[in-house]
Amino acid sequence: MTYQGARCSARVVALGLLMLCALGIALGSAVGSTGIESWFSALHDDTAWQIVWDIRLPRSVGACAAGALLGLAGALAQGLFRNPLADPYLLGSASGASLGVAVALALFGGNPFAAEFLVRLGLTGAAFVGAVLAVLLTLVLARGVQHTLRLLLAGVIVGVVFGAVASLITLMRPDVLQGMQGFLLGSTSFIGWNACVLMLGVLLVCLVLAFALSRVLDALSLGESTALSLGLPLVPMRVALVCVLALATGTAVAQTGLVAFVGLAAPHLVRSVVKTQHNWIVLLSALMGGVLLLAADLLARLLLSPQEMPVGVLTAVLGGGYLLWLMYRSQTSRAAP
Amino acid sequence: MTATSVALRLSDVHVSLGGHEVLHGIDLSFTAGRWTSVVGPNGAGKSTLLKTMAGLLPVTGRIFLFDQALVAMDRKQRAQQLSWLGQNESASDDLRVWDVVMLGRIPHQDWLAAPSVKDHAVVETALQATGAWHWRDRSLGQLSGGERQRVLLARAMAVQAQVMLMDEPLANLDPPHQVDWLEQVRCLTSQNTTVVSVLHEVGMALHADDLVVMQAGRVVHQGPCADAVTHRAVEAVFDKRIAIHALDGQWVAVPKL
Numbered sequence: 001m002t003y004q005g006a007r008c009s010a011r012v013v014a015l016g017l018l019m020l021c022a023l024g025i026a027l028g029s030a031v032g033s034t035g036i037e038s039w040f041s042a043l044h045d046d047t048a049w050q051i052v053w054d055i056r057l058p059r060s061v062g063a064c065a066a067g068a069l070l071g072l073a074g075a076l077a078q079g080l081f082r083n084p085l086a087d088p089y090l091l092g093s094a095s096g097a098s099l100g101v102a103v104a105l106a107l108f109g110g111n112p113f114a115a116e117f118l119v120r121l122g123l124t125g126a127a128f129v130g131a132v133l134a135v136l137l138t139l140v141l142a143r144g145v146q147h148t149l150r151l152l153l154a155g156v157i158v159g160v161v162f163g164a165v166a167s168l169i170t171l172m173r174p175d176v177l178q179g180m181q182g183f184l185l186g187s188t189s190f191i192g193w194n195a196c197v198l199m200l201g202v203l204l205v206c207l208v209l210a211f212a213l214s215r216v217l218d219a220l221s222l223g224e225s226t227a228l229s230l231g232l233p234l235v236p237m238r239v240a241l242v243c244v245l246a247l248a249t250g251t252a253v254a255q256t257g258l259v260a261f262v263g264l265a266a267p268h269l270v271r272s273v274v275k276t277q278h279n280w281i282v283l284l285s286a287l288m289g290g291v292l293l294l295a296a297d298l299l300a301r302l303l304l305s306p307q308e309m310p311v312g313v314l315t316a317v318l319g320g321g322y323l324l325w326l327m328y329r330s331q332t333s334r335a336a337p
Numbered sequence: 338m339t340a341t342s343v344a345l346r347l348s349d350v351h352v353s354l355g356g357h358e359v360l361h362g363i364d365l366s367f368t369a370g371r372w373t374s375v376v377g378p379n380g381a382g383k384s385t386l387l388k389t390m391a392g393l394l395p396v397t398g399r400i401f402l403f404d405q406a407l408v409a410m411d412r413k414q415r416a417q418q419l420s421w422l423g424q425n426e427s428a429s430d431d432l433r434v435w436d437v438v439m440l441g442r443i444p445h446q447d448w449l450a451a452p453s454v455k456d457h458a459v460v461e462t463a464l465q466a467t468g469a470w471h472w473r474d475r476s477l478g479q480l481s482g483g484e485r486q487r488v489l490l491a492r493a494m495a496v497q498a499q500v501m502l503m504d505e506p507l508a509n510l511d512p513p514h515q516v517d518w519l520e521q522v523r524c525l526t527s528q529n530t531t532v533v534s535v536l537h538e539v540g541m542a543l544h545a546d547d548l549v550v551m552q553a554g555r556v557v558h559q560g561p562c563a564d565a566v567t568h569r570a571v572e573a574v575f576d577k578r579i580a581i582h583a584l585d586g587q588w589v590a591v592p593k594l
Binding site: 082212215218219221222223225226228229230231232233271275276277 | 388391392393412413414415416417419420421423426427428429431432433436437440441443444448449476489492496
């Protein structure tokens with residue numbers, strides 16, 4: 001039957017995206033200021049080995065994992081809020097993370113992408129704590145998760161207020177400005193193996209949970225009342241989904257800063273390729289997010305080589321362009337009979 | 338359960354929305370295996386009544402589904418016995434028709450379990466019955482308003498509940514599909530399914546077995562559609578701007594000019 005065919009195509013897309021991820025990681029390990037030679041000489045040359053194994057590979061794997069976390073979070077946000085423009089940063093996690101980093105920078109000084117392990121860990125922790133606190137505050141202000149609009153508004157309020165406080169701190173301590181800006185743009189440059197393992201672990205947990213809860217998202221797409229009439233325990237499931245969303249976003253933001261648009265664009269790209277249920281959408285969006293951030297990371301390293309751009313700039317430009325195209329397309333398709 | 342048992346019973350039900358009481362003490366009972374239409378002017382509380390009976394709104398008063406208190410029922414058990422089709426419910430454009438109708442099987446499925454052979458068969462039957470089978474692979478966004486409504490109808494039917502509550506099921510349907518729907522409801526009631534529908538078109542509503550006439554949050558009349566008293570009650574709530582006449586063994590409502 002044909003519905004079987006549609007499910008197969010979701011599998012094909014998943015396989016394709018997995019292959020793209022693998023290709024991207026392979027390419028990522030071969031691209032850099034020393035070029036592909038490091039790749040060939042890695043086995044007998046210690047420096048080359050270090051470049052490939054300790055810098056390029058974790059960076060590429062990390063970009064893929066962070067992108068996957070954002071793509072997953074984006075799919076959850078769009079399903080949960082039943083709004084195609086919902087993105088993972090919606091619940092205030094982004095501004096919470098930036099406030100956390102601003103506070104940490106103001107207290108300890110320094111560059112957020114400094115290689116010193118302790119500073120790095122401290123900033124990552126501050127970003128994560130900030131993101132979680134902001135999401136919790138949003139939940140408190142919205143008095144739970146039942147009321148979607150209230151939740152969105154509370155997220156906006158928390159975002160604006162936390163953002164303002166972060167800006168104020170930056171203004172009062174101009175020395176943290178550069179570091180702050182780097183964080184706000186997002187970067188994949190300094191992801192180590194520890195961060196990779198952490199992100200991959202969280203990704204696995206989030207994927208399993210999201211997959212198990214995806215049926216609620218399917219039912220919610222027919223409206224809240226219909227979902228309720230189908231006998232689904234909406235409240236606990238929504239709470240669980242918001243937690244997964246916050247955990248995935250917080251983890252990604254803490255490691256890579258505010259990478260723009262990946263979480264918003266990945267689910268859209270998936271849905272434009274294949275129409276299917278949310279269990280597949282969630283999985284495919286994670287893979288798509290991984291591919292997107294990997295590709296952006298590669299481009300960021302290639303375009304100005306041997307210099308590099310912050311990957312967030314690229315995702316913002318590409319994502320913004322894509323969104324514009326999407327908007328234009330939906331307008332023209334609506335105008336058509 | 339005999340054919341004359343009561344499927345749904347409401348006793349002194351009050352419902353408030355946004356601080357305003359919109360249903361003022363509803364007492365109603367619906368006989369199993371019969372089709373009841375709810376009619377009344379705009380804002381009479383018809384949709385609220387249907388939502389209330391589906392257990393979707395907080396109420397004071399008591400509602401019984403086959404002699405069990407609705408609030409005390411297990412969520413899943415209630416969902417198996419009672420299917421609700423809302424009016425103007427926003428549905429995402431991205432879901433495929435097949436997947437939408439399969440959602441109607443959720444009350445019968447275990448968590449994470451793949452759809453059974455029976456689920457597939459029921460979904461196929463529902464899609465065939467509403468004439469939506471041919472576009473089962475399309476997404477909702479690719480359908481017209483009427484086609485979409487037929488898919489949502491199939492979703493409600495796929496629950497295979499003993500009680501079906503439908504709010505404006507004929508919205509956007511063209512005449513042939515309205516007749517299809519009438520036939521499907523007759524088929525459902527012949528299998529002892531209880532159907533309650535809100536219909537703004539009085540002519541369609543008069544095809545039901547019974548009529549509930551509402552006005553300003555109260556039930557002003559409940560009685561058989563063929564009864565002259567019922568007809569007078571309907572004419573009264575619509576300010577006597579319509580008249581009900583017999584035509585070829587059917588009842589029709591015509592505007593009084």
